[in-house]
Amino acid sequence: MRKIIAVTMILVAGLLAVNAQEPTTPEAKPNKNAPVITFTELVHDYGTIKQGSDGNFDFQFKNSGKDPLIVNNVKSSCGCTVAEYTKDPVAKNKTGVVKVRYNTNNIGSFVKTVTIYSNATNNPVVLTIKGTVEQAAQQQAN
Structure with missing residues (x-):
């Protein structure tokens, strides 16, 4: 009787082990023509700027792939x-x-990100801006 129980348990354990394995599926081949978004820089440091000054910066990018690159969001x-x-x-x-x-009316240090979503293979890409905004000098009345 013990032999029957032992053999049954071994068979059940073997069946469970076989069923627990994940089926193997062939891996998808990467698209050699897919677009690749390449930025000239990923981080821009404004340094120390005055309150109310120009907070604009242009991040330039290039499509290093073959298919057209579409920025979705x-x-x-x-x-x-x-x-x-x-x-x-x-x-x-x-x-x-x-x-x-960047809104330079906010005084103090800042680190902000902008996330770029596209059809590129290296999607998404995170850009960073940072710096410190100091209070503008007060004008004195004469």
């Missing part, structure tokens, strides 16, 4: 940073731009 980390971007498809070896504007 751009999201900034907060409402103090606004981004505009090239909406037309960017052909092979052509360039586009993500224009970032």
Whole structure:
């Protein structure tokens, strides 16, 4: 009787082990023609700037792939940073731009991100802006 129980348990354990294995599926081959978005820089440091000064910066990018690159969406980390971007498809070896504007009315240090979503193989890409805004000098009345 013990032999029957032992053999049954071994068979059940073997069946469970066989069923637990994941089926093997062939891996998808990467698209050799897929677009690749390449930025000239990923981080821009404004340094120390005055309150109310120009908080604009243009991040330039290139399509290093073969198929057209399409930027689908751009999201900034907060409402103090606004981004505009090239909406037309960017052909092979052509360039586009993500224009970032930081609200320099906010005093103090800042680090903000802008995330770029596209059809590129290296999607998404995160751009960073940083710096310090110091209070503008007060004008004295004569």
